[in-house]
Amino acid sequence: MACVTQGLDLNQVIAYNLMRIRKTLGESQEQAAERLEPHLGVRWSKAVYSAAERSYAGKRVRQFTAADVAAFAAAFQVPLLYFFLPPKPEDRHADGVMIAGRLISWPDLLNVMLDGKQQGAFQLRLFELPSSEWPSLNYLPRPGMTHAEARMWLEGLGADDRALFEEARRAVQAQEQSHDHGT
Secondary structure (H helix, E strand, C coil): CCCCECCEEHHHHHHHHHHHHHHHCCCCHHHHHHHHHHHHCCCCCHHHHHHHHHCCCCCCCCCCCHHHHHHHHHHHCCCHHHHHCCCCHHHCCECEEEECCEEEEHHHHHHHHHCCCCHHHHHHHHHHCCHHHCCCCCCCCCCCCCHHHHHHHHHHCCHHHHHHHHHHHHHHHHHHHHHHCCC
């Protein structure tokens, strides 16, 4: 790992994850730009897409809007939070993100995104919405699935989902192996 600096701009984290989802899906920058076009309302050139990704480690950091991030999530069919996940440890060159001049560590960022001290506030807001607007969560594997149920679940995934699931499975296996070998 390279020299670790204090903190990244949150836009750099978004840029990193924009690159990660594209590479995970095995797409070129041109293909990713084509995928984004209907969601952004404009076609990014390869140079624009490349600059957006390079802003993770570059000197010029692209400032993404909330609309940009929502378009990325819709285009790549991943949850919005995907774009705020910390980089893989071997890809990190910072200790966390800087928000309002304050360093937020990677674990603290995940706590803010996934836990928070006011969990009930999320549930209250969700319950204010008509249940017909709630997302279907049938795409998630359930703990305790039988082998046959898991196979049916996997067969129901699209090619993009299968690629992401396989990458996640390989990462978990690698992590388990490194723990087994004491590294």
